[in-house]
Amino acid sequence: xxxxxxxxxxxxxxxxxxxxxxxxxxxxxxxxxxxxxxxxxxxxxxxxxxxxxxxxxxxxxxxxxxxxxxxxxxxxxxxxxxxxxxxxxxxxxxxxxxxxxxxxxxxxxxxxxxxxxxxxxxxxxxxxxxxxxxxxxxxxxxxxxxxxxxxxxxxxxxxxxxxxxxxxxxxxxxxxxxxxxxxxxxxxxxxxxxxxxxxxxxxxxxxxxxxxxxxxxxxxxxxxxxxxxxxxxxxxxxxxxxxxxxxxxxxxxxxxxxxxxxxxxxxxxxxxxxxxxxxxxxxxxxxxxxxxxxxxxxxxxxxxxxxxxxxxxxxxxxxxxxxxxxxxxxxxxxxxxxxxxxxxxxxxxxxxxxxxxxxxxxxxxxxxxxxxxxxxxxxxxxxxxxxxxx
Amino acid sequence: xxxxxxxxxxxxxxxxxxxxxxxxxxxxxxxxxxxxxxxxxxxxxxxxxxxxxxxxxxxxxxxxxxxxxxxxxxxxxxxxxxxxxxxxxxxxxxxxxxxxxxxxxxxxxxxxxxxxxxxxxxxxxxxxxxxxxxxxxxxxxxxxxxxxxxxxxxxxxxxxxxxxxxxxxxxxxxxxxxxxxxxxxxxxxxxxxxxxxxxxxxxxxxxxxxxxxxxxxxxxxxxxxxxxxxxxxxxxxxxxxxxxxxxxxxxxxxxxxxxxxxxxxxxxxxxxxxxxxxxxxxxxxxxxxxxxxxxxxxxxxxxxxxxxxxxxxxxxxxxxxxxxxxxxxxxxxxxxxxxxxxxxxxxxxxxxx
Numbered sequence: 001x002x003x004x005x006x007x008x009x010x011x012x013x014x015x016x017x018x019x020x021x022x023x024x025x026x027x028x029x030x031x032x033x034x035x036x037x038x039x040x041x042x043x044x045x046x047x048x049x050x051x052x053x054x055x056x057x058x059x060x061x062x063x064x065x066x067x068x069x070x071x072x073x074x075x076x077x078x079x080x081x082x083x084x085x086x087x088x089x090x091x092x093x094x095x096x097x098x099x100x101x102x103x104x105x106x107x108x109x110x111x112x113x114x115x116x117x118x119x120x121x122x123x124x125x126x127x128x129x130x131x132x133x134x135x136x137x138x139x140x141x142x143x144x145x146x147x148x149x150x151x152x153x154x155x156x157x158x159x160x161x162x163x164x165x166x167x168x169x170x171x172x173x174x175x176x177x178x179x180x181x182x183x184x185x186x187x188x189x190x191x192x193x194x195x196x197x198x199x200x201x202x203x204x205x206x207x208x209x210x211x212x213x214x215x216x217x218x219x220x221x222x223x224x225x226x227x228x229x230x231x232x233x234x235x236x237x238x239x240x241x242x243x244x245x246x247x248x249x250x251x252x253x254x255x256x257x258x259x260x261x262x263x264x265x266x267x268x269x270x271x272x273x274x275x276x277x278x279x280x281x282x283x284x285x286x287x288x289x290x291x292x293x294x295x296x297x298x299x300x301x302x303x304x305x306x307x308x309x310x311x312x313x314x315x316x317x318x319x320x321x322x323x324x325x326x327x328x329x330x331x332x333x334x335x336x337x338x339x340x341x342x343x344x345x346x347x348x349x350x351x352x353x354x355x356x357x358x359x360x361x362x363x364x365x366x367x368x369x370x371x372x373x374x375x376x377x378x379x380x381x382x383x384x385x386x387x388x389x390x
Numbered sequence: 391x392x393x394x395x396x397x398x399x400x401x402x403x404x405x406x407x408x409x410x411x412x413x414x415x416x417x418x419x420x421x422x423x424x425x426x427x428x429x430x431x432x433x434x435x436x437x438x439x440x441x442x443x444x445x446x447x448x449x450x451x452x453x454x455x456x457x458x459x460x461x462x463x464x465x466x467x468x469x470x471x472x473x474x475x476x477x478x479x480x481x482x483x484x485x486x487x488x489x490x491x492x493x494x495x496x497x498x499x500x501x502x503x504x505x506x507x508x509x510x511x512x513x514x515x516x517x518x519x520x521x522x523x524x525x526x527x528x529x530x531x532x533x534x535x536x537x538x539x540x541x542x543x544x545x546x547x548x549x550x551x552x553x554x555x556x557x558x559x560x561x562x563x564x565x566x567x568x569x570x571x572x573x574x575x576x577x578x579x580x581x582x583x584x585x586x587x588x589x590x591x592x593x594x595x596x597x598x599x600x601x602x603x604x605x606x607x608x609x610x611x612x613x614x615x616x617x618x619x620x621x622x623x624x625x626x627x628x629x630x631x632x633x634x635x636x637x638x639x640x641x642x643x644x645x646x647x648x649x650x651x652x653x654x655x656x657x658x659x660x661x662x663x664x665x666x667x668x669x670x671x672x673x674x675x676x677x678x679x680x681x682x683x684x685x686x687x688x689x690x691x692x693x694x695x696x697x698x699x700x701x702x703x704x705x706x707x708x709x710x711x712x713x714x715x716x717x718x719x720x721x722x723x724x725x726x727x728x729x730x731x732x733x734x735x736x737x738x739x740x741x742x743x
Binding site: 005137138140141142143148149153156158159160161162163164165166167168170171177189190193194196197200353354355356357358360361362363 | 451475480483486510514526527559562
């Protein structure tokens with residue numbers, strides 16, 4: 001056995017106490033505090049504002065607008081039968097943009113699905129965003145973007161992301177793997193196993209949990225008896241940070257700092273407390289499980305108006321030119337929509353490609369037999385519709 | 391995006407496969423047990439490719455509970471050979487991430503009974519990341535696990551779920567039966583551009599020795615091998631069950647019955663041609679596996695014979711399998727495992743039909 005292995009008992013024992021109470025680790029009376037720079041009404045302490053240039057502030061605002069516009073347009077397209085099921089991030093724009101903006105181009109983003117603007121910010125094409133939600137796998141290529149496909153299978157991306165960060169560690173890369181998740185994810189074995197492993201390995205990983213209050217219909221209190229997601233970090237040997245997830249400056253600062261810490265060998269779990277203002281997906285009706293008054297309260301804490309108040313107070317609002325940002329986002333969406341409409345999806349042979357590097361003989365035969373059948377019976381196409389259900 | 395210096399295509403096409411998918415070794419050979427052959431394969435592939443990493447529970451300091459990874463950490467260092475927390479999900483999930491990044495992870499699951507926690511990662515990601523991303527990513531990784539019964543292990547250590555894994559598109563399932571194949575197929579699995587679940591017949595880890603080529607030696611995946619030629623009946627088996635099947639064939643030869651034995655070696659994707667051609671030649675067949683009967687891989691083989699060799703058959707194809715029960719604990723596990731008398735009786739039925 002290698003000589004540098006620490007004997008059990010050198011670090012694990014801690015002190016002793018004759019009081020059982022003193023040796024009991026208990027849930028706090030209330031949830032841990034949230035780091036906040038700008039309050040819901042735009043109030044802030046000028047000394048606590050992270051150092052950002054006007055361009056950076058404009059970018060943060062602009063990307064939040066992109067998220068808003070994408071959500072609005074995607075939901076409309078879905079209603080018109082031109083889009084599959086879509087998961088909107090409305091209400092979470094500060095978390096979505098604030099966690100992506102501090103990443104370097106070399107970092108990898110492992111998104112969970114609700115954060116279009118984060119993926120776009122990290123290099124995904126908007127056309128591919130539309131194609132993905134139209135059910136075309138080609139959109140998962142992310143050419144030239146360090147973005148991994150979204151985690152529809154909840155939590156499964158976390159062990160992979162940790163392995164990816166392990167590769168970065170071994171490779172001595174000056175980069176992190178940033179994994180995004182919702183508040184349901186930490187209930188999965190995948191996330192718990194992955195974060196535990198991240199702590200043991202000391203990989204450059206940042207976890208950002210958007211605690212938006214609900215996993216479909218289930219409130220956070222039904223997800224865990226813990227007061228917060230952030231506190232779970234302690235059990236896995238990570239740093240945990242809790243932020244106001246509707247305050248883009250707080251999120252940005254927390255993730256930027258977490259990234260540095262992760263590069264130094266301590267992975268960090270950041271919990272942004274936010275609220276999902278839209279339905280879980282376009283197939284969901286939140287009226288069945290949450291009171292309207294609650295959503296209205298959170299509507300008033302909505303992140304863009306808060307950031308706007310801050311930008312006005314700082315005298316940046318005119319330079320931000322919000323209207324231009326919004327118009328640009330709509331134009332970009334129009335172009336992406338046109339490109340997605342024009343995209344030619346491959347034929348049936350695409351089904352069989354890429355299962356293996358090399359098509360095994362029997363799979364080749366399945367492909368050939370099916371193609372021959374379709375040629376023989378073109379009326380089978382009457383039963384094949386490559387678009388969302390209208 | 392960056393990766394190890396010698397890992398071309400890292401983060402892009404998922405790494406370049408080596409062009410030596412099958413190699414013959416360096417001309418010499420050493421008589422080894424199956425577990426020694428596994429160790430030798432790992433040693434050779436790690437020496438040949440810096441991207442190969444070995445990790446799992448108790449594999450580094452201790453060398454694995456069966457000593458399959460003994461000495462690897464001393465030889466290749468702590469960066470490349472590592473002990474992990476007790477978490478199959480994390481072991482297999484991180485393998486996907488390392489493979490996507492550009493490394494070649496060879497992860498050990500300590501016993502096949504503990505693969506199921508990692509099934510989610512095998513199904514959702516390892517097997518499907520190439521397909522999901524249209525070839526942008528891939529998962530060239532190996533998950534090794536000792537499988538099957540017969541070593542008097544504790545509960546939950548002895549399962550044979552190869553058919554369940556074979557049902558997952560994109561996941562290759564390889565089950566060697568002999569030391570030579572254990573080395574050759576494991577080396578090929580490590581070099582393969584796609585994920586492989588490599589199930590090692592732990593009952594035969596130490597009992598049998600044979601000459602195993604030294605150096606870089608690999609056998610192609612996806613090819614069955616005729617272990618014994620015969621005219622009267624084809625017996626198809628793999629892994630641990632191959633041994634009682636071969637023993638039965640020898641016993642049957644004493645009675646004048648000439649059985650051909652096909653060792654499937656790769657369960658998925660399996661070598662239809664060798665199986666079908668053998669049965670076309672003999673006109674009779676039985677499949678022998680240790681796994682439970684219903685939905686076992688014998689069913690797939692028999693369906694294939696139904697599609698491709700029905701008019702050559704002179705009798706229904708039978709199967710000798712475990713029962714549709716969990717594999718028993720040590721006191722009764724031998725009742726469960728196929729043995730030569732069971733194989734022989736089945737063959738006689740097939741010949742009499």
